[in-house]
Amino acid sequence: MVNGMNVVNRAWLVWGLGALSFSYAFFQRVAPSVIVVDLMREFAVSATVLGNLSAIYLYAYAGLQIPIGLALDRWGPRRMLSAAALLAAVGSALFAVSESIGSAYIGRLLVGVGCAVGFVGALKLATHWFPSNRFAFVSGLTMLVAMMGAIAGQAPLAALVGAVGWRVSMHFAAVCAALLAVATWLIVRDRPPDDDTRQTHHAIGMSLSNNLIHVLGGRQNWIIAIYGGAMTAPFLAYAGLWGVTHQMQLYELDRVAAAGSNSLMLIGWAVGAPVGGWVSDRLGRRRLPMTGAAALSLVGWLVLLYMPDLSLTMGRLLLFFIGVGSGAMVVCIAAARERSPAVVSGATTGFINTAMVGSGALLQPGIGYLLDVNWEGAIQNGARLYSLAAFEAALVTLPACAAVAIVAALAIPAKKATG
Numbered sequence: 001m002v003n004g005m006n007v008v009n010r011a012w013l014v015w016g017l018g019a020l021s022f023s024y025a026f027f028q029r030v031a032p033s034v035i036v037v038d039l040m041r042e043f044a045v046s047a048t049v050l051g052n053l054s055a056i057y058l059y060a061y062a063g064l065q066i067p068i069g070l071a072l073d074r075w076g077p078r079r080m081l082s083a084a085a086l087l088a089a090v091g092s093a094l095f096a097v098s099e100s101i102g103s104a105y106i107g108r109l110l111v112g113v114g115c116a117v118g119f120v121g122a123l124k125l126a127t128h129w130f131p132s133n134r135f136a137f138v139s140g141l142t143m144l145v146a147m148m149g150a151i152a153g154q155a156p157l158a159a160l161v162g163a164v165g166w167r168v169s170m171h172f173a174a175v176c177a178a179l180l181a182v183a184t185w186l187i188v189r190d191r192p193p194d195d196d197t198r199q200t201h202h203a204i205g206m207s208l209s210n211n212l213i214h215v216l217g218g219r220q221n222w223i224i225a226i227y228g229g230a231m232t233a234p235f236l237a238y239a240g241l242w243g244v245t246h247q248m249q250l251y252e253l254d255r256v257a258a259a260g261s262n263s264l265m266l267i268g269w270a271v272g273a274p275v276g277g278w279v280s281d282r283l284g285r286r287r288l289p290m291t292g293a294a295a296l297s298l299v300g301w302l303v304l305l306y307m308p309d310l311s312l313t314m315g316r317l318l319l320f321f322i323g324v325g326s327g328a329m330v331v332c333i334a335a336a337r338e339r340s341p342a343v344v345s346g347a348t349t350g351f352i353n354t355a356m357v358g359s360g361a362l363l364q365p366g367i368g369y370l371l372d373v374n375w376e377g378a379i380q381n382g383a384r385l386y387s388l389a390a391f392e393a394a395l396v397t398l399p400a401c402a403a404v405a406i407v408a409a410l411a412i413p414a415k416k417a418t419g
Helices: 002-034 036-043 047-075 077-097 101-115 118-129 132-152 155-164 166-187 198-205 208-216 219-251 255-283 287-306 312-328 331-337 342-373 388-394 397-410
Strands: none
Touching: 002 036, 002 047, 002 077, 002 101, 002 118, 002 132, 002 155, 002 166, 002 219, 002 255, 036 047, 036 101, 036 219, 047 077, 047 101, 047 118, 047 219, 047 342, 077 101, 077 118, 077 166, 118 132, 118 342, 132 155, 132 255, 132 312, 132 331, 155 166, 155 255, 219 255, 219 287, 219 312, 219 331, 219 342, 219 388, 219 397, 255 287, 255 312, 255 331, 287 312, 287 331, 287 397, 331 342, 342 388, 342 397
């Protein structure tokens, strides 16, 4: 019994460090949202260029998800998570000392590559260390931990930037990533000590091309990927970049207060992810909670963006519930995993995550482009100032994505797979 308890405790510790890697990734993902004005002024760039500076992290992250999933299936998460965190530390330090937009791009690119392992690596550890009937719940908990990092990248980071500047803040982020790399290497193990599946998994995993064909050949995987991308893109575009600036314009808030409002969306995600996973596991259904999550997001976006004279309190409440709906989409990861053998679980998760993050990578600069198109020429403190009308025109993409997610969810089988 004592040995069993030790294994359980070790499982939570190992998974927890993997989840912290994803939490750090989310911190870096949303950090640009609170330094938008600083970066536009520092590098003298437009919203489109800044959108690409933020999104280059997502380009690297999304583009590597399938290769990382395949590599995790073959070589395991311990080595990859450790090396990735170290690379993220280097990228964050480079970004902090950048004097030109070009070197800032390189720094953010390295951060994106380093952070790309976190989510798939954490779920790969969950696959080996927890029973399959808890996977959706543990996936939700992974998102909850990630949101702690995202929340740290909002009002707390805004306060830190106000006190010491964005460059020192990014140096601090680099130190945190380096410490995480050391802890992961010392503590994390790929599998429990009594796991005897290593040889079988290694033998099957030798054919990476076959694993990739298996993942890409599944029609349901593509539908689930569309759902995940349509649900995640608005969250990444708004909470990850444009939300703070929009809240400042909508309610005439200062940066810290607007970042606090934006954090409510992240808190909602932290609640919705584990609750959505738990409800789905209890119901033995995937489609119903996925559809409900998309519907909640759609209604929330429409009211937040287009209801006139919306109070600050109601706006913040809506951000929370949009976050709840966005977080509950984590069920789609479990839906995809159930339709693939365990040996390609990393590749399957990587494929879905490619769509989820890649959609955000497209929407962040896409919204920036629409803002530039609707820019009325105003400049404040050396940075472009976008009107509320410009934001309303650009952010119509958010409810449109939620509508696509509803259609995709309805095309997924109602019951979870049994195989």
